[in-house]
Amino acid sequence: MVTSRRQFIKIGALGAGSLALAGSSFNLAKGSSILDKISGAGTGEPLRTPTYCEICFWQCAGWVYKDEDGKIQKIVGNDDDQHCNGRFCPRGTGGVGQYNDEDRLKTPLIRTREGDKESFREASWDEALDYIAGKMRAIAQKHGPECVALFTHGSGGAHFGQMMKAFGSASIAAPSFAQCRGPREVGFLTTFGDIIYSPERIDIRDTRCMVLIGSHLGENMHNGQVQEMSDAIDKGATIITVDPRFSTAAGKSKYWLPIKPATDLALLLSWIHVIIENEWYDKDYVERYTVGFEQLKEHVKTFTPEWAYGITTIDPNVIRETAREMHNAAPSVIVNPGRHVTWYGDDTQRLRAVAILTALLGSWGRRGGYYKPEKLHLPNYPVPPFPEPKRNPTQAYEGKYTLANEVVANGLCDATIPTVDRSCNYKAWIVNGTNLLAAFPNQANTLKAIDALELLVVVDTMPVEITGYADVVLPECTYLERYDMLRNSNHRQPNLALRMPAAEPKYNTKPASWIAQELARKLGLSAWFPWKNIEEMLDWQLKEMGSSLEEMKRIGVKNFPREADDLYFSPGEEVVFNTTSGKIELYSSDMESAGFEPLPVYTAHEEPPEGYYRLNYGRAPMHTFSRTANNPNLTDLMDENVLWVNPKVARLWGLETGQYIKLKNQDEKISTFAIKVRVTERIRWDSVYMVHGFGHNNKKLSRAHGRGINDTEMITRVHIDPVMGGTGMRGNFVTFITDFEKEGKEAEA
């Protein structure tokens, strides 16, 4: 059991007071002039206001509709939006549930200590922000402002980021890099000199062949991609899915390669081998744009399909056949780089192999492959230059992860734990919109870091686990109740999207923009927040772009013409790539000079010991990580995760569908809660699978508490990618415990 010096405080203890506050703020809202304005002032017409979704990172733009009583009824997609094409995914549609969730954080809380007992007391915003400002000032004086770190995921990051930079710290990190897509960005950056971006620059709409490697599109509901995959299926595109699990995407595929887990790199190398040996690569493209082909050819010489068969268990003929499919479709082929790719610790190398394959097929810069996205040059509201921070966040992991192109969040977490060789540690964290205890593997390590903090501020909408360890909890209102920065995304066409409140903030909650500005004011940093309110700032930005807040309120999304007609390469075009050589680097000089293999090498990974199974985890289309697990509309669809077990394994252990079991991992870590077994042929016998984001351990989350197992809790062994600091999480093995004391959902039954 992981314990923390800081007592975990259950926010549930604050029921009555919060309710009283909730009541009063509701009355306040009734008399509000803003509410009158947005509800159509008694015209009886249901009114719509624009927003972009905050339930996941895809940030689809849509409309919030209200009924005659001014109650938020539904959210639908904006037809002009390239992220969603007028169609929201289940989570976006169910976004109303986040607004209606009665378990939301309702008022600021400050940790108090009386003897041994620690508890939260309710505080006013003024009090809470004064407390934080006081602590931050003290830390700045004692250790320097750069010892404050911000962890963020989502729209709040921009506001708090501004405050942090003004304060003098550049330590701003999101778990979306080193816990998720980092390896692919670095893998492609070192090869093509550019990253993939989000939404990904892959042209699924027009592809003729898409290869998914462990990427379970359809279960991870990347809206635009799922839509385009469906279009591609309609047009008869070939889908090749490599996955030890028969995923939804595998069910839509012409080829499903049920690969032995942790061997994907061998398959990729073998594909490269087949494509080179058969001269199935795009000769003109390779000659014109790439360097290192000869080294690559030499390197993969021995990686025959027969060699790969011994490692991956994939039939050599299937390897050849699928390579030929890619060749036939080239250049309209996408070897999908995926998104969550921090698996085994050599992930950048695997994604390098994906990038190399992409280059050989000539699909980078081609229709049906990878397009070049474009975004607007949106000016920032003029503010004084930010103070130069004394230390960069990369100094937190000096000499390590040298190719990381974004801040490595777990690097900052590690640098918070005092060690003899570290001169400086982080003393304060501001955590916004990410439940780090579910986002970072190895919870014990995270808790050790939290223990060392002098200040932990958590800004969230829900009482997720990390709020229980906070010194101050700030309740943010949901995205349906606030303005945020304009969404300015990289896409086929530059575009802007507006989020505006559809309703007054419920309870005593506030938008991140207000919280950051207020905190900055208390820290004496108002110079960097010179606008009266965020509306004024947005209006200024929009007017710079020839639009206005008024116009955006009406249209929600505005698409702009591209500056250059360069979505794809034109035939024979000379292209300079942003790499050392100016070419696509099949043989990576960046990797080489940083001391890593310049060409990807397969290394065998540890296999589960007898009686243990590799723990694989993934997504469900109706949930986003752990943040939607209490949403009433979405728990209606799925209120717990289940453990996929192959029937052979189930027979061996006497497991039955519907039975609750606990898990124990290789480090003797036993899951807090139990999980329901699903006996299914869709999973390999050497692994088990569950959806990430369940097993919440805060009773105040009335629909999520004790439902299923938190996979992160079972990931105690982390394989760090030395290239960019990614936390490889798929090297954990679990076994089953059928005899245990019942609690959580099963006890209720």
Added chain:
Amino acid sequence: MRYAMAVDTKKCVGCSDCVVACQTENNVPIGFCRDWVVEVTDGTYPQLEVEIRSERCNHCENSPCVRCCPTGASHYAEGGVVLVTPHKCIGCGACIASCPYDARYPHPDGHVDKCTFCLHNRVEKGLDPACVSVCPTKCMYFGDLDDPNSPVSKVLKTRKFKTLIPEAGTNPQLYFLI
């Protein structure tokens, strides 16, 4: 006029967006649903096949629920859409027991509730039902079977399809493209 819906099982990913969209569009109470998603897996690893179906009331041409209703609350509306008139429904449960698809449920208000194809709130205004219009995979087709140019007519002309339990004799109007 004959309203019908076709669901492409080759495109549906089972995301259940149709279920949430129906819930918010039609004020279906939390804990209940008018549509749902079924996943059928056949075979043995690694020879597997999966079919995913977004299901709802089949708006049967020969509806056992309409037949069994003692008060006429369950009835055929425009285009053969099977509807329930709440103030005529006594909540006896006969229609629920009579539906081979389990497509009906007792609404907390007492009457029986089910999919309406969004007839009054959307279709009559020229819109698609909420589930069809939200579907990210565009796997659902809706329209009038008597109109050869409706999306549903067109897709049924070109694709192989099936209905659920045709042997129950209900003549369902929810088609699954296979």
Added chain:
Amino acid sequence: MREEIIVSGRMNYLIDPQLHIWHWHIPLYLFLGGLAAGILFFAALYTILGKEKEYPTAVKLAPFLTPVLLTVGLLALLLDLNHKLYFWQLYTTIRLQSPMSWGAWTLMVVTPLSIIWCALNIKELFPAWDWKYKWIYDVDAFFRNNLLIISWVMLISALILGVYTGILFSAFNARPLWNTSILGPLFLTSGLSTGAAAIILMSKNAHERHNFARIDLMLIGIELFLIVHMFMGFLASTQVHIDAASLFLGGPYTTPFWLFVVTLGLGIPALLELLELKGFKMPAYIAPALVIFGGLMFRFIIAYAGQASRWLY
């Protein structure tokens, strides 16, 4: 292996994970309806046959139960309704294809008839009473003059009621276990059998008891015959019907059905009645009490098991 699951978390109240829309109300209602139908059938039958004197319990005494039975049954039905205040909607329309409508209207005929029948007998049981109003005598005279017609109407409507208690289930082709037309005659026979048993329990007349024991024995024989045929029909039918039958042939309802309905409700009483007819001295109430118990169990088990039988998922 085939795995067919709902992945969108459907958990509709009273529908999932398995239909359970009907609890005790409907089987009780059907049992009481069948029992009343049985009693009224015999009362009408012996009146038509002119044997009122021979079978006084059947014709005069037992029918007093029926208004009570029917009222309690209707109350159970009312309690079952989820939209109770709209109960009257049942009587705004006649829907011939709906067994529920059919039953509501049959009860609308049978219940008043049973009350009239009782009223006529009250006067006979208490001839000395002075009925204050002359119109009562007029009405009484009217019914008495048309007693034969009333008996015929009652005989037929009792049969309809008895059959209806089974048809209500068998009209649902969505539930394979119910979807057999044999349920109509089977529930009718069971209703008549419980009716006969009730008469035996109430009768003080040995001749009458013997007669009804003989009738009951015959009805039990028919019932067993129909049950065997029901299973033969299921097992020779489609997979869903085979699955339905297997609820009773190894499935969860095997013990309740074969123990309570067939053994205790049919087999043992038949044996006891046979022995009694052969002249063995038996406590007279055991056999009929078991028949009534078996009839009640039968309705419950069919109601519950039927909801467990399905086509999909």
